[in-house]
Amino acid sequence: MHKQHAANTPFLAAMQRYLAENVAPFHTPGHKLGAGVHESLRQQIGPAAFSLDLTCVPGLGDLFDKQGPIQDSQKQAAALYGADASYYLVNGTTGGIYAMLLTTVGPGEKIILPRNVHRSVIGGLILSGAIPVFVSPALDSRLQIAMNVPASSYAEAMRLHPDAKAVLLINPTYYGVVAEIAAITEQAHQCGMVVLVDEAHGPHLGFSKGLPPPALSVGADLVVQSSHKILSAMSQASLLHCRLGRIDQGRLESMLQLVQSSSPNYLLLASLEAAVAQMAEAGPQLIGRSVALATQARQRINQIDGLYCFGEDCIGQPGVAGVDATKLTVTVSGLGIGGTAAERWLRQHGKVQAELSDSHNVLFLVTLADDAASLDRLVVALARLAAEISPNGQQAANVTMPVAEIVALAALSPRDATFARRRRMSFAAAAGQIAGETVTSYPPGIPLLFPGERITAEVIAYCQALQRQGCKILGPSDPTLSTVEVVA
Ligand SMILES: Cc1ncc(COP(=O)(O)O)c(C=O)c1O
Numbered sequence: 001m002h003k004q005h006a007a008n009t010p011f012l013a014a015m016q017r018y019l020a021e022n023v024a025p026f027h028t029p030g031h032k033l034g035a036g037v038h039e040s041l042r043q044q045i046g047p048a049a050f051s052l053d054l055t056c057v058p059g060l061g062d063l064f065d066k067q068g069p070i071q072d073s074q075k076q077a078a079a080l081y082g083a084d085a086s087y088y089l090v091n092g093t094t095g096g097i098y099a100m101l102l103t104t105v106g107p108g109e110k111i112i113l114p115r116n117v118h119r120s121v122i123g124g125l126i127l128s129g130a131i132p133v134f135v136s137p138a139l140d141s142r143l144q145i146a147m148n149v150p151a152s153s154y155a156e157a158m159r160l161h162p163d164a165k166a167v168l169l170i171n172p173t174y175y176g177v178v179a180e181i182a183a184i185t186e187q188a189h190q191c192g193m194v195v196l197v198d199e200a201h202g203p204h205l206g207f208s209k210g211l212p213p214p215a216l217s218v219g220a221d222l223v224v225q226s227s228h229k230i231l232s233a234m235s236q237a238s239l240l241h242c243r244l245g246r247i248d249q250g251r252l253e254s255m256l257q258l259v260q261s262s263s264p265n266y267l268l269l270a271s272l273e274a275a276v277a278q279m280a281e282a283g284p285q286l287i288g289r290s291v292a293l294a295t296q297a298r299q300r301i302n303q304i305d306g307l308y309c310f311g312e313d314c315i316g317q318p319g320v321a322g323v324d325a326t327k328l329t330v331t332v333s334g335l336g337i338g339g340t341a342a343e344r345w346l347r348q349h350g351k352v353q354a355e356l357s358d359s360h361n362v363l364f365l366v367t368l369a370d371d372a373a374s375l376d377r378l379v380v381a382l383a384r385l386a387a388e389i390s391p392n393g394q395q396a397a398n399v400t401m402p403v404a405e406i407v408a409l410a411a412l413s414p415r416d417a418t419f420a421r422r423r424r425m426s427f428a429a430a431a432g433q434i435a436g437e438t439v440t441s442y443p444p445g446i447p448l449l450f451p452g453e454r455i456t457a458e459v460i461a462y463c464q465a466l467q468r469q470g471c472k473i474l475g476p477s478d479p480t481l482s483t484v485e486v487v488a
Contacts, residue, residue, distance in 0.1 A: 008076060008277040012270050014060050014069035015052055028055050028263065054266045063088065063264045064257050070269060077276045080283075081206065082216055083241035085249065087256055088272050089224070090264040093200040094120035096224030096240040098127055099255040100196045103248065104166045104222070105130035107415070111196075112157045112188075113168035115404050116146040118198065119440050119475070121168065122450045125414040127259075132414065133161045136404040137173075138319030143310065143331050144360040144401055146446070147319035148172070148179035151187075157407045158191050168196045171215045171223075174356070174444040175363060176201070176327030177320050182218040189219065194246045200226040202324065203239065204368075207283035210291040212322035221246050230326075230367055233275035237268045278368075286368040287326075294326045294366040297375045304379075306334040306386045328364040330382060336391030340470040345389050350381030356443035359469055400465075402458035410452040412487065417452035421488040424478070428464075431457040433486035438475040441466055447475070455486070 019033075031037040034050025042050070054060060061068025070088065078086035089096045097120045105111045107129030113121060115134040125132055135153040137146035154167065167188040172178040185195045197215035199205070203225035205214040215223045223241045227233040242252060278286070301309040308331040314320045332342040339357035346352045346362070354362045364378060411434045412420065422436035432455065439449040441463075448463050449455060463481060467473060473481055 008280055009270075009273050010072040010076075011060075011069045011273045015054055015266065015270065018054065018057065018059050019051055027057060029053055049267060052267050052270055055263065060266070063090070063260070063269065064253070073269075073273045073276075076280070077239060077272075078241070080276060080280050081214070081239070081241050083223075084244040085242045087240040087242070087253075088264075088269050089238040089240055089256075089260065090236055090268050091238075091260050092120075092228070092236045093198070093224045093226045093238040094123065095256075095259045096238055097121055097198060098124045098259040099240065099252060100222045100224060101125065101128045101130060101166075102255040102258065103252045104194050104196060108413075110161050110164040111166045111168060112154065112161065112164050112193070114146075114149045114170055115408070116173070116446045117168070117170065118200065118445050119438055119447050119450075120445075121198065122414055122438060122447055126418050126451065127415075129413060129415040130165075132410055133157050133164060134404070134408045134410070136406050136408070138317070139401055139403060140310075140314075140317070142308075143329070144333075145175055145329070145358065146173070146401070147175075147177045147314075147317070148321070150319050151180040151183045151321075153406050154179075154184045155187060158187060158193070160407055162191060164191075164193055166194045166196055168198065169215065169220070170198045171202050171205075172212065172322075172324045172327075174201055174327075174446075175329045175361075176324035177314075178212040178322040178324065179319065180321040181213070181215055181220070185215070185219045189246075194221045195219065196221065197223040199223045200229060200238075201327070202230070203227045204230050204279075204283075204287045204290070204326070205324070207279060207287035208291050210288070210295075211324055211326075216241050216243060219243070222252075227272055227275050230365070231275040232271070232278055232368065234268050234271040236265075237272040237275070239272065239276075290326045290366050290368055290370060293370055293372065293375050294328060297366070297379055298325070298328060300379045301328065301330055301382055304383050304386045307332060307382060308334060326366045328366060328378075329361050330364065331361050332385070333360040335386060335389060337389055338469045342385060342389070344470075345385055346381055349388070350384055352378055352381040358441070358444070358471065359466060400462070402456065402462050410450075411454045412452035414450055414452045417487055422485045423488045424483045424485055427460060427478075427481050427484040430455045430484050430486055431460060436485035436487050437477060439463060439473060439481065439484070440475040442472050442474040445474075448473075449484075452487075455484075 034047045056062040101124035112133045197220045228237045339361045343357035435449040
């Protein structure tokens with residue numbers, strides 16, 4: 001039997017009580033506490049995991065109940081994060097983002113948001129029918145990555161579109177770059193707009209003074225965090241935090257039910273509860289250690305010829321109000337290679353797997369699970385990469401991100417373009433057409449094109465250059481991207 005932590009894991013305690021009753025389970029899931037599971041999987045993960053894969057029997061309650069052990073657990077998360085209410089999510093931050101948009105912006109209503117949003121935000125726009133007003137992130141020409149969006153660009157969008165209902169921020173970006181969220185939030189509230197934050201990569205921010213502030217602490221209304229990406233929860237387990245006042249809580253709860261399964265995985269919920277309990281017990285020590293380890297590794301990486309790992313030195317440049325030190329973005333273009341080639345080399349020869357690579361960079365995430373030995377392994381592998389890899393003729397410098405307008409409207413709303421009549425045509429010849437589908441480089445999952453956006457020659461050239469480098473393109477119905485669906 002597992003050790004009891006009933007005080008801060010009320011949901012796990014309820015599951016343990018149910019198992020201790022030793023009832024005959026005539027309910028879902030069909031494997032019935034693991035009894036029916038295939039041997040191959042049982043041998044791999046053991047019977048205990050399956051015994052915790054439970055459902056909403058009396059005593060355990062449902063994710064969408066108003067009270068019960070899951071709600072007690074959520075209240076602890078809210079207290080830890082300083083939210084008025086927190087919700088466990090089993091469909092990742094994606095589900096939380098859908099619910100956030102469906103709660104706050106309806107068909108034809110405007111929302112101001114960065115152009116480099118994750119594809120789940122575009123999905124939320126398709127579901128809600130909202131009209132995106134895009135603000136352009138600052139591009140760093142050396143790193144060839146989108147940083148965050150300058151406050152002045154948000155201010156311009158609010159001035160041009162005072163009828164917008166909501167503003168969405170990314171805190172931080174995948175690469176760890178944060179915007180001036182306090183100033184943007186304050187201005188949005190003055191304009192009567194609610195502030196939604198995609199904090200997929202920031203559930204750890206509040207636990208170390210060495211990190212930028214979490215959005216909730218500077219007044220955001222709704223914040224979604226991928227606890228599974230950065231903390232210790234299992235994949236798909238995320239958190240949504242709500243600050244009451246500007247948000248209709250009843251509607252939010254209905255939308256959360258709309259976008260999530262009626263059979264949420266209880267093991268995921270338990271892992272979320274445990275991740276929150278872990279932060280409550282030792283958050284500052286664990287996250288403080290990750291920050292220290294990543295900071296030391298960054299210094300060592302910056303001593304390797306040909307490599308560069310940005311950090312606080314970038315603060316103050318456009319769109320960089322702060323940096324999350326635990327994300328190590330290593331720019332490899334100084335070696336005459338692209339990020340994708342470096343990622344492959346590191347996996348094959350250095351036995352290190354990165355989180356992602358792009359045209360110029362490879363991104364490594366440092367979390368509470370790391371220690372001095374794992375960081376040392378990374379730095380040693382990077383030093384070997386710099387010494388041993390030779391330029392491969394697909395130099396990163398050949399790939400340049402297209403520059404967008406500071407404030408831009410799409411040609412059609414993502415929803416209208418998704419449901420419009422479409423036709424297929426050669427991608428190379430599609431400049432000037434309106435995209436009918438999403439084209440994403442994955443990861444990071446930021447759409448290069450989304451339904452409703454006018455296709456430009458620069459974007460076509462950029463997508464093709466990424467493909468030549470071996471970056472993975474997801475989304476289009478023709479995975480080779482020789483053709484694309486456009487609005488007819
Ligand atoms: C910035 C950002 N937002 C949202 C998401 C979606 O999160 P999840 O995978 O938890 O659904 C991701 C996933 O990579 C992301 O990078």
